[in-house]
Amino acid sequence: MAEAIKSTGLRGQSAGSTALCTVGKSGSGLTYRGYDIQTLAENARFEEVAYLLLKGRLPTQDELDDYIAGLVRARGLPDPLKRVLEQVPADAHPMDALRTGTSMLGNLETEQRLEDQQWHADRLLAAMPSMLNYWYRYSHYGERIETQTDDVSVGGHFLHLLHGKPASELHARVMNVSLILYAEHEFNASTFTARVCASTLSDLHSCVTGAIGSLRGPLHGGANEAAMAMISQWANPDTAEQGVLERLAAKEKIMGFGHAVYRDADPRNAIIKQWARRLADDLGDTHLYDVSERVDEVMRREKHLFPNADFYHASAYHYMGIPTKLFTPIFVCSRLTGWCAHVFEQRANNRIIRPSADYIGPEQRDWVPIGER
């Protein structure tokens, strides 16, 4: 019985090997291919991290320039994909729009050969912010936007399409850091979804479509939106404290706190928290940040729980004028790199993922004809 409880949710069990990432290993909280997350967030461009994850090593300057140029060229959307996105209603969740868009792209640009997997991953990386903003601006404002911008960064491109003007240097910098922080995290639920799908020898678009569905839930990527919905209802830190205590008394979860692997801290939190503070100061409005800090204090005091990567992302994104419903889709634009890198890794050493289950149903029974039940 003790064993069964321990194995709930496969917690703590190894489900395979990876050379991509360490999570919660002593000495360093999070590394991508051996590079510490703090170092990457301070020094790297997101595109450089994407290259590292997808191709296995850091690029030279020439390689990075070529890589970025390729991503910039691949931002356009085929007309049939635009028409499909135009059918997705404004009140759909943007994650569903991305799920549909990714699936449709898989129909138009089907992955036929293993040798093309890298091209398809890069294409998805370039096109995901375009799909999201094309749908958002069309469904909410009736605008058919041009998705081919010449912004060099994925984050800058995203903000440009969303706001219809190039991003400020500060906002482009924060988006860069955010995309790096969200890029990869070992065998989390959405990545594991992608790997299970890859293990059947399915195509990349199916793996990514499934992973989007897993990321959407509030216990995973959807927590950044849920955290925003929560903190935005509190007028000041004192009402926030009261609200958290009430939720805890009602045994409700506080979104953006806790983690399946980390025990003391999520190393991404300190980094995004610092940028959220910078954005608040830049805007001259620290209200949401102050509320967030109080929630953080109360959760540590009452539950010994710490904010995960999602919590301060809520205020950071809000300060950049990003609508709440686009928070988790931004996570997709980043985690796509981790998902695809894991698909490649799975394919390179594949065996179909098929665990066993502990049967807890009835013993074998006699069949009762329908008229006698």
Ligand SMILES: CC(=O)SCCNC(=O)CCNC(=O)[C@H](O)C(C)(C)COP(=O)(O)OP(=O)(O)OC[C@H]1O[C@@H](n2cnc3c(N)ncnc32)[C@H](O)[C@@H]1OP(=O)(O)O
């Ligand atoms: C980028 C990401 O995906 S990070 C994760 C984003 N998700 C969230 O922020 C959602 C809120 N957090 C949670 O639901 C959980 O902490 C998860 C899903 C992240 C991890 O789940 P688990 O590994 O099952 O959590 P864990 O075993 O550490 O929980 C231990 C205890 O703390 C409680 N707990 C964990 N997180 C929270 C929380 N956010 N608020 C209140 N209580 C919590 C659990 O209910 C559990 O209590 P119990 O022992 O009385 O049942």
Ligand SMILES: O=C([O-])CC(=O)C(=O)O
């Ligand atoms: O690792 C996890 O379970 C969730 C997480 O933090 C992530 O995917 O970034």
